[in-house]
Amino acid sequence: QKEVEQNSGPLSVPEGAIASLNCTYSDRGSQSFFWYRQYSGKSPELIMSIYSNGDKEDGRFTAQLNKASQYVSLLIRDSQPSDSATYLCAVGGNAGNMLTFGGGTRLMVKP
Amino acid sequence: DTGVSQNPRHKITKRGQNVTFRCDPISEHNRLYWYRQTLGQGPEFLTYFQNEAQLEKSRLLSDRFSAERPKGSFSTLEIQRTEQGDSAMYLCASSPRTRLYGYTFGSGTRLTVV
Numbered sequence: 001q002k003e004v005e006q007n008s009g010p011l012s013v014p015e016g017a018i019a020s021l022n023c024t025y026s027d028r029g030s031q032s033f034f035w036y037r038q039y040s041g042k043s044p045e046l047i048m049s050i051y052s053n054g055d056k057e058d059g060r061f062t063a064q065l066n067k068a069s070q071y072v073s074l075l076i077r078d079s080q081p082s083d084s085a086t087y088l089c090a091v092g093g094n095a096g097n098m099l100t101f102g103g104g105t106r107l108m109v110k111p
Numbered sequence: 112d113t114g115v116s117q118n119p120r121h122k123i124t125k126r127g128q129n130v131t132f133r134c135d136p137i138s139e140h141n142r143l144y145w146y147r148q149t150l151g152q153g154p155e156f157l158t159y160f161q162n163e164a165q166l167e168k169s170r171l172l173s174d175r176f177s178a179e180r181p182k183g184s185f186s187t188l189e190i191q192r193t194e195q196g197d198s199a200m201y202l203c204a205s206s207p208r209t210r211l212y213g214y215t216f217g218s219g220t221r222l223t224v225v
Contacts, residue, residue, distance in 0.1 A: 008151070034213040043202055043216040044154065051211075088153050092210050098144065098167060099214060101153035 003027060004091050006102035014110055019076040021105050023089030026070065032092035033065055034099065035074045039085045048074060079109040113137060115217035117203050123223045124193055131189045132220045136205030143186050144214060145178055146202040147171070154202055160186060193224045 004025045013019045021035075032051050036044035050056045050063040050072070062075040072091075076083055086106045090099040116135040124130050136143045141162050146154035157176070159167040162183035172178075175193075180186040190197055200221050204214035 004153075006153075032210045032213070036213075043200075043219045044214075046213045046215070049211075049213055090213065092213075097142075097161075097209055098156055098159050099209065100156070101146075103151070103153045 003100045004089055004102035006087075006089055006105045008103055009106040010108050011105055012108045012110060013079050015079060015081060017079050017109075019079045019083065019107055019109070021074040021076075021087050021089075021107065023072045023074075023091075023102055024070055025072070025089075025091045025100075027091065027093050027100075028067075028070065030067075030070075030091045030093055032099075033063070033072045034090040034092075035061075035063060035072075036088040036090060036101075037083075037085045038088055038104065044088055076107075079107075081109050081111050083107060084109050115203055115205050115215055117201075117217035117220050119220055120218060121221045121223075123225060126193060126195060126224055128193055129189065129191045130193060130222065131187055132201055132203075132222075133185060133187050134203030134205075134217060135185045136203070137215060140205035140207050140215070141183065142206045142209060143180055144204045144206070145186070145188050146204065148200045148202055148219075149198075157188075190222075193222075195224045198222055198224045 035048040038044045048063040064073045086104040089102040143160045145157040148154045160180040200219045203217045
């Protein structure tokens with residue numbers, strides 16, 4: 001069983017819609033959670049971090065964390081074609097020294 | 112540009128040759144990480160340095176792989192006797208404190224073994 005799981009997609013949404021990306025993790029002791037965006041052929045770029053249960057909003061992005069269910073999500077409001085990319089969920093364990101990445105979800109926003 | 116710098120950007124090598132990649136982290140960051148990413152997969156952890164000390168190594172890092180970070184500054188990743196399965200994007204990342212800040216990635220080095 002993978003430590004961090006994501007649906008590989010592609011997730012296709014129309015422009016202006018809300019895109020919802022999900023991630024589950026297996027290590028109950030995980031302390032930090034990150035979402036990275038990766039365009040094709042480029043390296044991952046950090047877009048959100050969250051550490052405590054609940055929601056965290058930054059512009060059009062909202063990260064949601066539920067430690068009891070071991071579940072992290074990313075909502076992208078008013079999706080734009082430029083949001084089309086692979087979104088990687090990354091989880092930091094107890095030691096906090098390294099991140100474990102999921103396989104990523106490919107998002108396609110259609111004009 | 113004060114981001115994470117990786118060289119070369121692309122490397123094509125023949126099977127059996129040795130290759131070396133370089134990473135220059137953000138200067139204030141004492142933690143440096145190497146990851147490998149193949150097409151359609153997420154990054155996989157290879158190794159981690161805090162300053163000059165190599166603190167963790169993945170079982171993915173066979174004895175053909177070696178990494179160094181002399182003086183806690185830049186780092187090199189060497190692959191000896193390359194195999195076709197080594198073809199991947201090699202990503203370097205740095206962080207001041209991973210738990211709070213996550214990583215900043217470099218642009219990566221794409222290795223193709225022919």
